[in-house]
Amino acid sequence: MKELTCDIFIAGAGAAGMSAALSACAAGADVLLAEQDAQPGGILNRCIHHGFGLGYFGEDLTGREYAARFRARLAGSAVRLRTGTTVLSISEDRTALLSSADGLTLVRFRACILAAGSIERNLSSVPVAGTRPAGVLTAGCLQGMLNCGGHADIGERIVILGSGNVGQIMARQLAQSGKTILAMIEQNDHPGGLARNHRECIEAYHIPLRLHSTVTEIHGTERISAVTVKDLRSGETELMECDTMITALGLLPDRSLVSHLRKDGSFPDWLRLCGNCDLIYDIVDSLTVRAEQTGAEAWESA
Amino acid sequence: MSGSRAAGLSGRHTDVIIIGAGVLGCFLARSLRRYDLSVRVLEMADDVCTGISRGGSGIIYAGYDMKPGTRKARMTTEACIAFPELCRTLSVRYRNTGSLVVSFGENADRSLTDKLERGKKNGVPGLRLLSRRETLAMEPLLSPAVSGALYAPGTCTVDPWELGIAAYENALANGAEFVFKRNAEHVQRTSEGFTVTASGQEYGCRILVNCAGTAAGNVHELVSDPSVRIQTAAADYIVLEDDAGPAVSHVIFHETEDGSKGLTLIPTAHGNMMIGQTEREMNGPGNPTDSGGIARLQELCREVVPGLPADQILRTFAVSRPNPYTVMRSGDTWVPAGKSHFDFSILEEDGFFSLIGIKTPGLTCSNALAEDLTGRILAALGEVAENPDFDPVRKPPVTVHVLSAEERNALIRKDPAYGRIVCMCRDISEGEIRDAVRRGARSLSGIKYRTGAMMGNCQGSRCMQRIMDLLL
Numbered sequence: 001m002k003e004l005t006c007d008i009f010i011a012g013a014g015a016a017g018m019s020a021a022l023s024a025c026a027a028g029a030d031v032l033l034a035e036q037d038a039q040p041g042g043i044l045n046r047c048i049h050h051g052f053g054l055g056y057f058g059e060d061l062t063g064r065e066y067a068a069r070f071r072a073r074l075a076g077s078a079v080r081l082r083t084g085t086t087v088l089s090i091s092e093d094r095t096a097l098l099s100s101a102d103g104l105t106l107v108r109f110r111a112c113i114l115a116a117g118s119i120e121r122n123l124s125s126v127p128v129a130g131t132r133p134a135g136v137l138t139a140g141c142l143q144g145m146l147n148c149g150g151h152a153d154i155g156e157r158i159v160i161l162g163s164g165n166v167g168q169i170m171a172r173q174l175a176q177s178g179k180t181i182l183a184m185i186e187q188n189d190h191p192g193g194l195a196r197n198h199r200e201c202i203e204a205y206h207i208p209l210r211l212h213s214t215v216t217e218i219h220g221t222e223r224i225s226a227v228t229v230k231d232l233r234s235g236e237t238e239l240m241e242c243d244t245m246i247t248a249l250g251l252l253p254d255r256s257l258v259s260h261l262r263k264d265g266s267f268p269d270w271l272r273l274c275g276n277c278d279l280i281y282d283i284v285d286s287l288t289v290r291a292e293q294t295g296a297e298a299w300e301s302a
Numbered sequence: 303m304s305g306s307r308a309a310g311l312s313g314r315h316t317d318v319i320i321i322g323a324g325v326l327g328c329f330l331a332r333s334l335r336r337y338d339l340s341v342r343v344l345e346m347a348d349d350v351c352t353g354i355s356r357g358g359s360g361i362i363y364a365g366y367d368m369k370p371g372t373r374k375a376r377m378t379t380e381a382c383i384a385f386p387e388l389c390r391t392l393s394v395r396y397r398n399t400g401s402l403v404v405s406f407g408e409n410a411d412r413s414l415t416d417k418l419e420r421g422k423k424n425g426v427p428g429l430r431l432l433s434r435r436e437t438l439a440m441e442p443l444l445s446p447a448v449s450g451a452l453y454a455p456g457t458c459t460v461d462p463w464e465l466g467i468a469a470y471e472n473a474l475a476n477g478a479e480f481v482f483k484r485n486a487e488h489v490q491r492t493s494e495g496f497t498v499t500a501s502g503q504e505y506g507c508r509i510l511v512n513c514a515g516t517a518a519g520n521v522h523e524l525v526s527d528p529s530v531r532i533q534t535a536a537a538d539y540i541v542l543e544d545d546a547g548p549a550v551s552h553v554i555f556h557e558t559e560d561g562s563k564g565l566t567l568i569p570t571a572h573g574n575m576m577i578g579q580t581e582r583e584m585n586g587p588g589n590p591t592d593s594g595g596i597a598r599l600q601e602l603c604r605e606v607v608p609g610l611p612a613d614q615i616l617r618t619f620a621v622s623r624p625n626p627y628t629v630m631r632s633g634d635t636w637v638p639a640g641k642s643h644f645d646f647s648i649l650e651e652d653g654f655f656s657l658i659g660i661k662t663p664g665l666t667c668s669n670a671l672a673e674d675l676t677g678r679i680l681a682a683l684g685e686v687a688e689n690p691d692f693d694p695v696r697k698p699p700v701t702v703h704v705l706s707a708e709e710r711n712a713l714i715r716k717d718p719a720y721g722r723i724v725c726m727c728r729d730i731s732e733g734e735i736r737d738a739v740r741r742g743a744r745s746l747s748g749i750k751y752r753t754g755a756m757m758g759n760c761q762g763s764r765c766m767q768r769i770m771d772l773l774l
Contacts, residue, residue, distance in 0.1 A: 001711045036726065086723035097707065099731075101718035104711040119760040124615045129593035131586075132619055141763040149767040221588035256727070256759070259545060 002105045006032040006080070008298055009096055009109035011087040011257060014042020016275020017115030018070040019288045020295030021079045024113075029299040032107060033074075034085045034098055040074060041067030042117055043140065044284065046147045049169055051196065055285030066284060090114070090257050094270060111270045111302040113294060114258050118251035118276040120166070125249060130218035130228075139166040139248040146173065155243030159227050160184040161215050163202075165193035165282065167248020172201035174246075181207050182242055185229060187214045192250065194282050218245065253277045272298050316340040316479070318679065319498055319507035321486045321521050323347075324355040325466035325665060326657065327513040329672035331480070332473035332694075337680065338687040341473075342507070344484040344500045346517070349748045351466035353515040355665070356751065357589070357621030358462045359539070359568050359578050361553055363663040364401065364454035366421025366429060372645045375424045377670040378663045382456045383427065388669055392468040393698030394460060397571045401457035401553035402432070402441060404606070405449050410557040414452040421454070428455040441550050443609035457553050461571050462665050463751045469668070471741060472696040476689070481505075482744075486514070489524040495653055496525075509679050512656040516624050522649070522656045528629050528636045530647050530658040535623040537579040538595035541570075544727065544759050546614040549575045556606050565602040567610070572754060577603060577612060581623060591620040616759065626659025646671065653682055699737055699752070703729040724772070725765045727758020735772050749773065 008024045010017045013035035021033040039045070044052070047063025054060055057069070074081055085100040090112060098105040120138040135155060137145075142154070143166060158179055160167050163186040171181050184191075184207050191198050191209060202209055210229065216237065217228040226241045254277050261267055274294040281287040318334055320327045323345035334341045347353075365379030389396045405411045414431060421429045430453050437451040438444060474480065484500035495508035514521040519531040542549075549569060556564030568576040580595045596618050603612035626647055630639040646667070649656040655675060664671070680686050702710055702720050714721035719733035730753050738752035746762075749755055749769055756762030756769070 001707055036723065084722060086726065088723075088729060099702075099710075099714070099721050099723055101714070101721045103714045103721060104707055106707075120763045122761045122763060124617050124761065127593055127596060127618075129596070130590045131588040132591075133588065137766070138763040141766055144767045145770070149771060216593065217590070219586075219590075256545065 002103060003108065004032060004105055005108045006030050007109065007302055008032070008111050008113065008295075009107050010034070010113045010115055011090065011096065012036075012042065012115035012117060012275075012277075013040035013081065013083070014115060014117050014275060015044055015067070015070070015284050015287055016117070016277075016291040017042070017113070018074055019291035020113050020115060020274050020298070022070070022073055022077055023292040023295035024299045025077050025079045027296050027299045029302065031079045032109070033079050033081050034087050034096075035081065035083045036086045038084055040071050040081065040083065046140075046144045047169075048147050049173070052284055055283065056288050063284070087257060090261070090271075092261060092268070111272070111298045113272045113274050113298055114255065114277055115275045115291070116254045116257055116277045118280060119254045120247070121249040121252050123161075123247050123249075126161075126214065128215055128218055131220055133218065133220040133222060133224045135220070135224040135243055136218065136245045136247070139164070139170045139246050142170055142246055143173075154179065155223075156180060157182055157242045158244045158246060159215070159229075159240060159242045160246045160248055162186065162248035162250065163191040163193060163209065164248040164250045165197050166251075167246060168193050168197040168201040170246060170248070171207045172205050175205040175207065181205075182240055183208045183210045183229065185210045185213045185215060187212065187232060192248075215245070251276060251280045253280065269301065314504055315494075315506040316342040317507065317683070318342070318509045318511065319344060319496070319505055320511045320513055321498070322513040322515055322518070323350040323470065323480055323482075324353055324513060324515050325351060325462060325469065325668045326355075326660060326671060328466050328469035328473055329668045330511060330513060330675055331478035332469050332476065333669070333672040333676045334679065335473060335476040335478050336676070336689055336692045338689050339679075339683075341478040342505060343473075343478060343480045344486060344498065344505065345480060345482050346485040348482050348744050349742070349751075350470040350480070351463045351751070354622060354624060355466045355515070356463050357619065358662070358665050359566060359576065360459050360462045360570060360665070361401075361566070361568060362396070362458035362460060362666045364421070364429070364456045365424045365426045366417045366452070366454060368420070368424060369644065370420055370423035374645050374663070374667070377646070377667045377674070379424045379426050381663075381667045381670040382458070384669075385458050385666070389460065389465075391694050392465070392472060392696045394464050394468045395571050396458050396460040397569060398456070398458045399552050399569050400453065400455045401555060402437065402451040402453055403555045403557050404437065404444060404451045405557050406445075406447055406606075407449060407559040409559045409561070411449060413557050414450065417452050426454060426456065429453070441552060441554065443548055443550055443607045444554070445606055445608055459553060459568055459571050460665075464571070465665070465668070467752060468696050472694065475696070476692055486521055486524065491525075508653060509682060510654050511675065511679070512654070512658070516622055518624070518656065518658040522658055525654050526649075526651055526656070529649055530626045531629050531636070532624045532626055532659050534584045535581050535625055536584045536589060536592070536620050537581050537623055538591050538599060538618065538620050539579060540577040540596060540599055540612065540615055541617045541619075542575040542577070542611065543614045543616045544574050546575065546611045548609050548611065550607065550610065554607070556602065565599065565606050567607065572757075574616065575610070584622065589620045589622055591618050595620070617761065624659045624661055626661070648675065648678075650678060655679065699741065700734055702731050702734065724768050725753070725755035725758065727760050727764075728754045730755045732772065735769055739773065746770070746773070
């Protein structure tokens with residue numbers, strides 16, 4: 001098995017991992033950056049919409065353009081980037097095990113930054129009864145399929161459960177492509193996500209927003225055929241016929257690689273969390289600024 | 303003629319046709335191929351084990367629950383003892399958890415003593431009653447109100463679809479033929495046996511076996527008068543997240559004071575916890591879960607195992623339970639003839655064999671039932687030679703995450719696809735996804751049940767797109 005050493009090992013080359021890597025490298029650290037996908041960028045790569053970079057670059061970029069700027073910086077830096085590489089484990093003895101088409105690699109490091117991003121909260125987090133048919137997927141999964149894959153099996157009549165940012169962005173993209181959004185269903189008395197997204201995605205495209213409501217049951221055997229929507233104040237229910245349900249229930253930090261390292265509520269000194277695996281950010285620009293700080297701090301204390 | 307009949311399946315005629323490729327149908331096909339018999343399995347769905355076989359608890363029962371002297375009692379006890387060896391032969395992952403039937407009061411205590419007596423009569427090894435202290439020492443998460451338990455060391459858990467898929471692959475490797483998307487619509491007796499019309503195609507055979515699961519009652523009536531019918535009940539399950547925290551290490555059956563259906567806690571073969579089972583009436587097609595059922599399970603958890611994080615739900619689902627009952631003629635119709643019967647029902651009529659309502663412990667007994675049926679089929683056919691080429695061992699599919707780092711590295715050197723990880727939650731490589739397609743997966747769910755991909759905490763939201771890329 002191959003072995004590598006570095007000062008700082010970073011797991012994940014999304015917005016956070018790239019920024020942390022660049023700043024640690026600029027400060028003089030020997031940085032190894034591992035990325036599961038074929039190219040760095042993380043979830044930015046599936047964001048074909050605008051609204052990125054206003055704070056950081058003073059320009060309105062798409063997510064892809066924002067990622068491309070950091071990829072260009074990486075290419076011009078001394079950061080050792082490994083794409084197509086999955087981090088299998090991070091251990092107490094300051095090693096990480098990587099898997100790629102070249103085989104396994106053991107990395108020995110002085111400090112580690114986890115930049116593993118988030119996973120989407122899925123339907124299991126809400127008590128929805130009924131069947132488990134095809135045609136139910138998360139907003140992020142849909143976004144990846146439409147913008148990176150190209151074979152999403154999307155119907156025509158769509159219900160969106162939850163009103164997180166990704167859900168609002170996808171509501172707009174679906175409306176733009178001629179799909180009917182029957183309702184965006186939110187249990188709170190206000191929509192989730194950014195005010196900007198609400199204005200530009202929901203209001204601008206007349207997406208019917210149902211507040212104080214939830215989906216209590218899914219119907220359909222092979223494919224989803226309807227959902228039961230319940231008004232949480234009146235208790236009234238309505239059967240809404242649809243052929244797709246998108247869930248937009250928010251994001252959860254993904255710390256599964258390091259959860260075993262947590263002792264008495266804190267992580268070891270040599271490990272830092274950065275980006276969405278630390279805290280869910282609404283805006284990538286502020287995530288980038290914080291990740292740059294984390295990169296520099298990791299090197300100072302390594 | 304050493305397996306030649308199977309090798310040269312000519313035309314549409316085989317010695318045996320099995321309707322239904324659930325766990326039972328797959329094991330029967332495998333078992334019959336020990337002999338020089340051509341075997342064809344007709345399956346309605348596009349894959350094996352898509353019905354009841356997929357949705358059970360995965361418990362391999364020790365055999366103390368069954369009435370002594372019944373076929374069910376004998377088979378269950380023997381099958382549980384033989385189970386680890388069967389899993390080794392077929393390379394199926396299982397967990398010998400042992401089980402505790404836990405009691406919280408006098409009525410349940412008595413029921414534990416009854417089960418102990420029954421178990422002894424059935425020959426179940428290692429059974430013993432545990433004191434409150436011993437019970438809590440073995441399972442500290444249980445409520446301190448527990449009064450004792452019946453311990454059965456032999457109980458195992460298995461992912462039921464893995465067992466069925468392994469039997470399918472071994473049956474296939476030994477020359478059985480499986481035809482998918484064939485819904486049996488019509489059966490005619492012929493001078494040679496039967497002609498089955500399935501999805502418009504005709505298939506002839508000498509022996510016909512009905513292993514059609516929830517549809518077995520209907521399939522039976524294509525051939526014969528009604529005898530046993532199925533009433534489908536449902537049960538809800540909760541699966542907890544992969545890293546949900548404290549878990550129990552034994553299968554736990556909660557024996558209630560009032561005799562109602564208690565809680566079952568199942569440490570699954572692949573590692574996470576499953577909570578079942580509130581048997582209730584079926585509430586519609588497609589096995590819908592019932593929010594009341596799920597809430598009831600969580601409520602029972604708080605009472606029985608307050609330390610279990612029952613709110614960290616990965617998924618909830620419901621399964622159907624085929625409850626058989628015998629029917630009798632009343633004028634022009636058929637009516638239930640008393641209560642739902644207890645023993646495994648194997649009906650035999652002139653070359654036609656019918657298994658209707660093989661519910662719990664059908665998974666435990668799947669191989670034993672297949673062997674029993676094979677004996678009956680051989681008796682019906684007269685002299686049949688053994689198949690000298692039969693190999694009971696299934697070559698295990700590659701599973702990278704169980705390998706040592708050195709083995710894994712060597713494997714990737716030979717085939718880089720095993721180095722590219724697709725499912726991050728469960729550490730499953732592109733090579734394993736590709737292998738699953740080669741092994742017969744035709745859909746996302748075929749991949750899911752063969753590899754475990756998309757079953758982790760993200761439920762496929764991160765890898766589904768890449769898996770679709772690999773399927774197309």
